[in-house]
Amino acid sequence: xxxxxxxxxxxxxxxxxxxxxxxxxxxxxxxxxxxxxxxxxxxxxxxxxxxxxxxxxxxxxxxxxxxxxxxxxxxxxxxxxxxxxxxxxxxxxxxxxxxxxxxxxxxxxxxxxxxxxxxxxxxxxxxxxxxxxxxxxxxxxxxxxxxxxxxxxxxxxxxxxxxxxxxxxxxxxxxxxxxxxxxxxxxxxxxxxxxxxxxxxxxxxxxxxxxxxxxxxxxxxxxxxxxxxxxxx
Amino acid sequence: xxxxxxxxxxxxxxxxxxxxxxxxxxxxxxxxxxxxxxxxxxxxxxxxxxxxxxxxxxxxxxxxxxxxxxxxxxxxxxxxxxxxxxxxxxxxxxxxxxxxxxxxxxxxxxxxxxxxxxxxxxxxxxxxxxxxxxxxxxxxxxxxxxxxxxxxxxxxxxxx
Numbered sequence: 266x267x268x269x270x271x272x273x274x275x276x277x278x279x280x281x282x283x284x285x286x287x288x289x290x291x292x293x294x295x296x297x298x299x300x301x302x303x304x305x306x307x308x309x310x311x312x313x314x315x316x317x318x319x320x321x322x323x324x325x326x327x328x329x330x331x332x333x334x335x336x337x338x339x340x341x342x343x344x345x346x347x348x349x350x351x352x353x354x355x356x357x358x359x360x361x362x363x364x365x366x367x368x369x370x371x372x373x374x375x376x377x378x379x380x381x382x383x384x385x386x387x388x389x390x391x392x393x394x395x396x397x398x399x400x401x402x403x404x405x406x407x408x409x410x411x412x413x414x415x416x417x418x419x420x421x422x423x424x425x426x427x428x429x430x431x432x433x434x435x436x437x438x439x440x441x442x443x444x445x446x447x448x449x450x451x452x453x454x455x456x457x458x459x460x461x462x463x464x465x466x467x468x469x470x471x472x473x474x475x476x477x478x479x480x481x482x483x484x485x486x487x488x489x490x491x492x493x494x495x496x497x498x
Numbered sequence: 499x500x501x502x503x504x505x506x507x508x509x510x511x512x513x514x515x516x517x518x519x520x521x522x523x524x525x526x527x528x529x530x531x532x533x534x535x536x537x538x539x540x541x542x543x544x545x546x547x548x549x550x551x552x553x554x555x556x557x558x559x560x561x562x563x564x565x566x567x568x569x570x571x572x573x574x575x576x577x578x579x580x581x582x583x584x585x586x587x588x589x590x591x592x593x594x595x596x597x598x599x600x601x602x603x604x605x606x607x608x609x610x611x612x613x614x615x616x617x618x619x620x621x622x623x624x625x626x627x628x629x630x631x632x633x634x635x636x637x638x639x640x641x642x643x644x645x646x647x648x649x650x651x652x653x654x655x656x657x658x
Contacts (some may be wrong), residue, residue: 269648273655278620280601285554285617292557297510298517300527313538314502392645403642412642450569453636466639 375400375488379415379463383482385475395488409469411479416462424455424464434473439481445473452476499544499552504537508553512560519564525571526564533563536632543628555622555632558614562633565611604654608647615643 269277302310374397380390384404388411392403398419404411427433432447443456452467454476467476512533517526536559544555605613611633618624618632626644630637 269652269655273651276597276601277605277616277651280598280605281613281617281621282550284602284605284613285621286550289550289553289557292511292514292518295514295518297514298523298526300513300517300523300530302527302531306531310505310534314505317501392642392649401638401642403646410639410642410646412638414638448634450566451635451639464636464638466636466642468639 373417373460374398375415375417376460377485377487378402379413379461379483379485381411381413381479381482382484384411384479385469385471406469410467411469412466414464414466416464418457418460418462424462426453426455438477441480443480445476454480456480499541499547501538501541504541504544504552504556505534508556511553512556515557515560516564516567519561520567525567529563529567530560532567533560536563536634540628540632543624543632545623551622554617558618559632561610561614566634600654601651604651608650612643612647615640616647619644 375395378393378395378400380402381404385406387406388404389406390402391405392401394401398417400415402413402415426444427446427448428444430446430448432445434445436443436445438456441456441458443454445452445454447453450468452465452469452471452473454463454465454467456463465476465480509530512530513526516529516533517523520526520529533556537556540559544552546552605616608616614633615629618629619626624632626637626640629635629640633640
């Protein structure tokens with residue numbers, strides 16, 4: 266791909282603005298239904314307004330209080346107290362989930378790329394890119410997308426997983442310990458082997474069993490010469 | 499941008515968006531509530547006072563909440579490809595330009611999620627991480643959506 270020229274980019278932005286503006290007009294012309302929000306919701310909204318007013322007038326005081334609290338915590342608890350080791354990852358509690366980071370190790374460039382030898386029907390490779398650190402492959406069936414990111418484990422590599430989702434699970438799939446979550450129509454699975462971290466995003470109507478089957482069919486292929494879509498996939 | 503101003507200014511707009519997609523008052527209420535909570539969390543990502551751009555941000559969040567509500571209730575299998583708001587075009591002077599028509603056709607053929615991500619990125623100036631937070635998706639999914647859209651448009655210009 267050659268990339269978009271400035272003139273082409275300007276035209277795209279102009280078209281987007283036009284479409285957007287007409288969509289707003291179309292929505293505004295529609296009838297508004299009678300809705301009555303629950304008392305709980307109204308109270309939540311009022312609380313947000315209240316917080317907004319407090320934030321506006323007392324933010325300096327709030328910042329001072331937060332800074333003092335952080336200092337006290339930092340003095341009394343070491344960073345390691347928030348962490349516990351799992352397999353080769355360091356699992357760190359972060360707001361809304363867990364962050365996985367590899368536990369050190371030397372950097373070795375990508376040697377081969379992983380693909381699923383068995384995919385749901387009609388999926389084919391539509392995008393593939395390679396560099397020394399990361400490989401991304403995307404399969405689509407015209408409507409849905411399966412996206413696999415393979416990254417060399419380095420000290421800087423990290424993945425956040427939402428463990429608060431009711432769908433979150435951590436289980437053994439073949440040789441891998443995988444973390445799975447499903448949120449807003451996207452299945453996300455994260456796992457690693459001794460060389461790479463993998464993130465699989467499926468924007469598709471798939472079951473957990475189908476996703477597990479896919480992961481079990483992972484095989485490693487040699488790198489393509491041009492970094493483009495590999496032939497025969 | 500104050501949340502209270504947004505809320506009072508666009509409360510009706512959000513309800514219209516969610517209701518038009520969901521066709522059910524109760525589901526529309528739920529989706530609107532989710533949308534407003536999401537807007538409250540991401541209010542700092544609105545980087546402009548331009549009302550058109552603010553509206554488009556609010557609409558993107560509202561549409562996304564409505565689609566999620568639809569999926570949750572499993573009413574449709576493939577939702578994002580469906581066009582909920584029919585946009586009518588007059589044959590004005592700008593639309594007569596062939597290149598413009600081609601690009602417009604290509605963008606209108608994008609799934610709505612792709613258009614929304616493009617608008618948030620190229621019109622509202624949100625970064626990939628910010629879009630992921632606003633639409634509750636992963637950063638890699640947003641990157642993928644942007645890349646696919648760009649590739650399609652590049653192909654369009656190459657064919658000319």
